[in-house]
Amino acid sequence: MGMIEDAVSAIKATNIRHIALQAISLGMIVMSALIIWKGLMCFTGSESPVVVVLTGSMEPGFRRGDIIFLHMSKAPIRAGEIVVFHVDGRDTPIVHWVITVHERAETNEVEVLTKGDNNLRDGRGLYAHGQMWLQRHHIMGWSVGFLPYLGWVTIIMTEKPYIQINF
Template sequence: MGWIGETVDSIKSIQIRQLLTQAVSLGMIVTSALIIWKALMCITGSESPVVVVLSGSMEPGFKRVKNKQWQHETTLCKWLEIVVATLQLNICSMKLFLGDILFLHMSKDPIRAGEIVVFNIDGREIPIVHRVIKVHERQDTGEVDVLTKGDNNYGDDRLLYAQGQLWLQRHHIMGRAVGFLPYVGWVTIIMTEKPIIKYILIGALGLLVITSKD
């Protein structure tokens, strides 16, 4: 009861003016987060610049094959270097683990077989992260059709597409993978599967801001 009691006493001692000030501070934090997210959308050209891998269909993990420019490292500095370096490396050897965070960019360059893309399917709310295995360019219009597949799946994704759909068009693609952070997305997965944890964390952060003396 010590920490809870102190928190209750702190809330009771807060004056209305101070409470409004803290509420404004909390609102500014939320607003800043939204501004940063919108800025990332503009910079990357993707409606979802950061996504979490929610299934094991792209295992056995994000790694580089032998004789490439870099190998799997564990230090924080190396991971930050990887995020930057991946922009210039061949994306075809990317593999993903459940819980990895993926950074997306949507450039106008042609989509290539071997790239990892995030795409939407009509009628589905959750985007899918899979690899492009075949690209078909229409000679009459110049439009590109794309076929995808999960690295850990036996067949292509046509069973996942909308009924009668055989290919993805560019408007289905939300972004192209350019970097990653391994396992960081587990926080999101846990909060999604256990909503009570999310509410506890949000409530605790809100109390921390409101009861802050600074």
């Protein structure tokens, strides 16, 4: 009987060690991802250095599911640049072209009007109620590059929560 009890306790100890190693490995993966994300935030100066295009408003330039890399700069915003911005009261960032910029030299303030390639009108319909222009604090960053279609994983996980549960 002593040998059987020894074998059972050895198996239990192995399972506990195995579970502990898996938990530590998972923790290291999560911490590595957070460190990389924070590093990208510092390097790019953007609160969100990577965003996924969620709509077709910028087609054919950017398609739904593309990943856009952002950089935030103190440089002036100019018409013709692609920016990602957030609107008060909405959680989802928006990708658009800057079509008009009003600069006020006396206050150093900037007002920006945007438009998506695939939209017939400017972006004012997406801004907060009564808002006619975006200010600099709305801009999350400028587009500096993209990877096509790789953001579909995020879209599927967001739009199909039952898939997320299965993984």
